[in-house]
Amino acid sequence: MPLLEELISAYEERQRKLSISEGVINISPLAIDDWPDEFEECVQVFSLCILLNRTDLLKRFAKLVDDANYKGEDTLYEDLLRKRLPDREDVDEWYHDVYTPLIEAIYADEKAEASQLLADYCEQWYAAFSHAPWHDSHLNGDEGSYVGYWAIEAAAVAYLYDIDDSKVEHMVYPKALVDYARSHNPTLNQSKDT
Known part of the structure; x- marks a missing residue:
């Protein structure tokens, strides 16, 4: 599972670089509301962390996207996280x-x-x-x-x-x-x- 750890680290580095280049502190590494394929990428990373029982990595990745104001905006996003992470939102709408x-x-x-x-x-x-x-x-x-x-x-x-x-x-x-x-x-x- 070192590859999954490297993937999460790469998203954290992408977020850091985007934050500097865009001048936005909590920018998401993926534009999940605008681009269905980027949402797909996001839920696939969530899913790999879940299926490989890496809640530690799930928390790290979810924080990147949550902090960009995506928490509580999409049903699937929340339903994937709620079984592993506390205090998730109950939402009845989705982006795509x-x-x-x-x-x-x-x-x-x-x-x-x-x-x-x-x-x-x-x-x-x-x-x-x-x-x-x-x-x-x-x-x-x-x-x-x-x-x-x-x-x-x-x-x-x-x-x-x-x-x-x-x-x-x-x-x-x-x-x-x-x-x-x-x-x-x-x-x-x-x-x-x-």
């Missing part, structure tokens, strides 16, 4: 519509509905990010920066909210990562209560 099925999965009344919404989210995920700089990077061959397409936030939601993912077969869903998290932190309170 692409996340609607995933948010609905968290709040679904029936387990089967939550599972279907999780699958639906994964199904539409890649196409929803057609504007992202990484989209279609697999077409660039060895010269590109393709490292895979992963809806890591879907995995974190399934893990945190105990959603049955046994029928989610989409290639962007990192089921092995969810299995790892479940096997390495069986004491997590995974109730659907928020």
